[in-house]
Amino acid sequence: MHLTIFMLGSRDYPKLIQDKLTQIYSAGVKHKQLDSDTIDVAEAIQCNRLSYYERTEPENDALPQIIQRISKLGFRDAMGSKAAEYKVENLTLIVTPDLVFEKDFVVNIYPVSTIPDSLLPGDMLYTNACLFALDREVGVVVYVTPDGQQTQYFVGKSNRMFEQVVRxxxxxxxxxxxxxxxxxxxxxxxxxxxxxxxxxxxxxxxSPQLLEGLFGLGKK
Ligand code: SF4
Known part of the structure; x- marks a missing residue:
């Protein structure tokens, strides 16, 4: 039914919408312009192979992921979030904390479908890296669900966790x-x-021959 409406006429509306949103998202991110000595901490924390493909041979995201990413960009824009850098020799790490309190702490806010039972490791590593980049001592991770539930976790500064991210x-x-x-x-x-x-x-x-071979089916 939806397909009939979307394909009205000769135009492929789902594709047009997806392409437009991809274009909007691409204009809002800088990853593809980063050189190999500059790594976003989110890239370092997630599977490195995934980050590598995203830079070198990216595949388009599905519509829900694109919308999620655009929402995150819009949210950070509204919060006035700014990227911060941390240099280790020739390597530059980049973080973008959601909120930074003057000389105090940083806050990262994550929309989730259900409140997790504990602080998620990736969010802990990311927030810890924010503390190093912004020279703060305490981070707060906030999880919020669409129906308004929320919970907070504190993140203390940890050299060991940061070294893992740098590595x-x-x-x-x-x-x-x-x-x-x-x-x-x-x-x-x-x-x-x-x-x-x-x-x-x-x-x-x-092929049926495989099963026949494995289980002796079809033998007389
Ligand atoms: S890139 Fe490969 S290894 Fe990494 S998360 Fe995706 S499927 Fe897994």
Whole structure:
């Protein structure tokens, strides 16, 4: 039904909408313009292989992901969020905290469908990196659901956690510079990752002969 309405006439409306939103999102992000010595902390924290593909051979996001990303950009814009840098030798790390309180603490706000039971590791690492980039001691992670529930977690500054992020960022930077694809990092995120087919190519064989061979079916 929807398809009939959208395809009215000769125009492919879903594609037109998706292309327009992708264009709007691309204009709002700087990742593709970053050199290999500059790594967004979010890129370092998530699967490095995913970050590598996003820079070198990106695939378009599905519509819900594009809308989610545009919402995040709009939210940061409304908050007046600004990117901050942290330099380690030739490597530059970039973070964009949602809110920064003068000489005090930083806050990152995450919309979620259900409130998590504990602080999510990636959000902890990201907020910790914000503390180093902005020279703050305390971070606050806020989770908010669409129906208005919310919870907060505090993040204290940790050298050890930051070193892990720097190490991952450095590996990604080197691999980007050398155009070498990072290894697969299997996790539950792989199931919904848009690069799943590149990492785990499926080799389906529906031929009945396979089952016959395995179970001796069809033998007389
Ligand atoms: S499928 Fe998994 S390993 Fe491959 S890029 Fe995605 S998250 Fe990384």
């Amino acid at each position: 991952r960022a450095r590996i990604l930077s080197i691999l980007l510079g050398e155009r070498k694809t990072p290894v697969i990092e299997p996790s539950q995120y792989c199931l919904n990752c848009k690069y799943n087919d590149r990492c785990f190519p499926q080799q389906k064989d529906n």
